[in-house]
Amino acid sequence: EADIYQTPRYLVIGTGKKITLECSQTMGHDKMYWYQQDPGMELHLIHYSYGVNSTEKGDLSSESTVSRIRTEHFPLTLESARPSHTSQYLCASSNSYEQYFGPGTRLTVT
Amino acid sequence: KNEVEQSPQNLTAQEGEFITINCSYSVGISALHWLQQHPGGGIVSLFMLSSGKKKHGRLIATINIQEKHSSLHITASHPRDSAVYICAVRRLSGGGADGLTFGKGTHLIIQP
Numbered sequence: 001e002a003d004i005y006q007t008p009r010y011l012v013i014g015t016g017k018k019i020t021l022e023c024s025q026t027m028g029h030d031k032m033y034w035y036q037q038d039p040g041m042e043l044h045l046i047h048y049s050y051g052v053n054s055t056e057k058g059d060l061s062s063e064s065t066v067s068r069i070r071t072e073h074f075p076l077t078l079e080s081a082r083p084s085h086t087s088q089y090l091c092a093s094s095n096s097y098e099q100y101f102g103p104g105t106r107l108t109v110t
Numbered sequence: 111k112n113e114v115e116q117s118p119q120n121l122t123a124q125e126g127e128f129i130t131i132n133c134s135y136s137v138g139i140s141a142l143h144w145l146q147q148h149p150g151g152g153i154v155s156l157f158m159l160s161s162g163k164k165k166h167g168r169l170i171a172t173i174n175i176q177e178k179h180s181s182l183h184i185t186a187s188h189p190r191d192s193a194v195y196i197c198a199v200r201r202l203s204g205g206g207a208d209g210l211t212f213g214k215g216t217h218l219i220i221q222p
Contacts, residue, residue, distance in 0.1 A: 031208060033209050035209075035210075035212075041214065042112075042114075042196075042212040042213060042214045042215065043196075043198075043210075043212045044212070045209040045210065045211075048209050058209055059209070059211070090153065092153075094208055096208060097158065098155055098158055099143065099155060099208075099210060100155065101145075101152065101153035101154070101155070102152075103150075103152045104150075104152060104153075
């Protein structure tokens with residue numbers, strides 16, 4: 001059973017608001033990821049981290065930012081939400097063998 | 111063209127049928143993952159393959175590195191197998207901290 005958590009699970013928010021999506025894992029994994037999945041589409045890597053104080057952008061350009069101050073915590077922030085940010089955001093962590101996924105946050109920006 | 115292609119996109123079958131989902135990829139990889147996504151979005155890792163074949167219960171996954179092709183089989187399918195099955199690869203080119211590149215998924219419905 002994977003111990004990776006995301007909050008909130010669902011979020012409906014107005015345009016222009018700042019939001020932070022939380023992701024935490026208790027497995028001590030150094031590698032963590034954020035993926036974005038639009039409805040009916042494939043997942044795309046938007047951010048990743050090799051460890052504390054390491055963050056990089058992924059394959060898909062995103063206006064979001066991430067931070068990694070603690071091993072177990074990898075939050076994603078949108079400074080000013082827009083309707084184009086409506087999507088599902090999935091966090092994952094890896095022991096370099098398996099990837100473990102969180103339950104996802106379904107974000108709707110109105 | 112996507113680097114990871116799955117077929118079929120949609121599959122409806124009767125309970126008990128043998129199911130095959132195919133995945134082809136066009137890049138060098140170090141590993142291939144089969145994932146299961148249920149309504150509501152949660153993703154579970156089913157298999158990670160770098161060669162050969164793996165079996166877990168009624169699920170079997172195979173990979174042919176030379177042909178850049180993998181298959182996921184479900185024997186004695188059951189309605190609880192209904193989900194989206196996703197093929198994902200870890201590219202050899204590195205970077206992305208081993209982040210995955212995904213296919214679009216196969217929507218499987220097993221009718222009782």
